[in-house]
Amino acid sequence: MAALVRLGSICHRGVNPLLLRSVLGARPLAGQQKDAERPHLLTALIHTSTPSYAGSASKAASLHWTAERILSVALLGMGPLAYFYPGPIVDYPLAAALALHGHWGLGQVLTDYVHGDTKIKMANATLFMVSSITFAGLCYFNYNDVGICKAIALLWSK
Amino acid sequence: MALLLRSIARPGLYVSRSQFGVLYRHAVPMGTTAKEEMNKFWAKNTRLNRPMSPHITIYSWSIPMMMSITHRGTGVGLSGGISLFAVAALVLPGNYPYYLDLIHSLSFGPQFLAFSKFALAFPVTYHTCNGIRHLMWDTGKGFKIPEVYRSGYVVMALSVLSSIGLACL
Numbered sequence: 153m154a155a156l157v158r159l160g161s162i163c164h165r166g167v168n169p170l171l172l173r174s175v176l177g178a179r180p181l182a183g184q185q186k187d188a189e190r191p192h193l194l195t196a197l198i199h200t201s202t203p204s205y206a207g208s209a210s211k212a213a214s215l216h217w218t219a220e221r222i223l224s225v226a227l228l229g230m231g232p233l234a235y236f237y238p239g240p241i242v243d244y245p246l247a248a249a250l251a252l253h254g255h256w257g258l259g260q261v262l263t264d265y266v267h268g269d270t271k272i273k274m275a276n277a278t279l280f281m282v283s284s285i286t287f288a289g290l291c292y293f294n295y296n297d298v299g300i301c302k303a304i305a306l307l308w309s310k
Numbered sequence: 311m312a313l314l315l316r317s318i319a320r321p322g323l324y325v326s327r328s329q330f331g332v333l334y335r336h337a338v339p340m341g342t343t344a345k346e347e348m349n350k351f352w353a354k355n356t357r358l359n360r361p362m363s364p365h366i367t368i369y370s371w372s373i374p375m376m377m378s379i380t381h382r383g384t385g386v387g388l389s390g391g392i393s394l395f396a397v398a399a400l401v402l403p404g405n406y407p408y409y410l411d412l413i414h415s416l417s418f419g420p421q422f423l424a425f426s427k428f429a430l431a432f433p434v435t436y437h438t439c440n441g442i443r444h445l446m447w448d449t450g451k452g453f454k455i456p457e458v459y460r461s462g463y464v465v466m467a468l469s470v471l472s473s474i475g476l477a478c479l
Contacts, residue, residue, distance in 0.1 A: 154423065173418060214384050221448055224445060226443065228438070228442070231438070232430050235357070245477070249424060250392055251392075254388070254389035254392060254393075256383075257385050257386075257389065258385075258386065258389055261382065261385075261386060267349075267352035267356070268349075268352060268353070269349065270355065282393055283393075285393070285396065285397060285400070286393040286396040286397075286398075288396070288400065289393075289395070289396025289397055289398075289399045289400045290392070290395075290399070292396075292399055292400055293395075293396070294400040296405075297399065297405050297406045298405075298407065303406055304409055306406070306407065307410065308427065308479055309412075310414055310423070
């Protein structure tokens, strides 16, 4: 996480700022230029990830990450399953796994490239609609038509 | 700034503990989340209408970079294809065998058919193989640069070979 540390001369403890500077080597630090202007005591602002802080934070993001990986492994397993046991028993879970994997994957793409609160909300709403229609369409195809496994088999047979 | 923190954490440093304690004593947790910080960054830069620094136009392309964006590209492409298929299933009047026979009646040559099978299979095999590579990284393995390149070559070879194999089915 971003750590904003502004160096100042820490007068009352007698820390020699020159000592710190020589320790850090010749590379200039953003804070060093400010020493001359702000010779008073400054605080270091950092994101702490100690248990006391993290305890109040939500685990939603990391749980989502884990769920994404579990789904990927499950989808990987459905390949051979679809080949050896084609039919509705694989068609529907395959439709669900494909739609969800795609939904979460596109969600990550949006998170990477779309910025600004309103735009993010709009993009995610659109994605949710598209993913829902995708899942609905796949289920409709499974129910009213030949089903995903049979469709691929037929396509490949010619 | 990261340099400062790393140099403080390094054990071989000869800054005395009391001096380190002084710096740490004044550390307070930030009131904002990382997400808020990121939003502030984008809001400020769009408000000031700042242009984006050149990045992909100037940075030297590497195999890992190309494979990564291809993974994303195949993912988006496959997702789009599946969504189109789903919408077509909902909207179009006939059923699947009807449209399949329609395509068969166009009588493409065998090489064209084999090539189209390859073209359909390759995004799937590439995304699958590279996806497995990603899952390996998620377990923490294979991050050394030679390993990254090696696994990348394996993925590329396996994708092409399995696509060819599938196209021959």
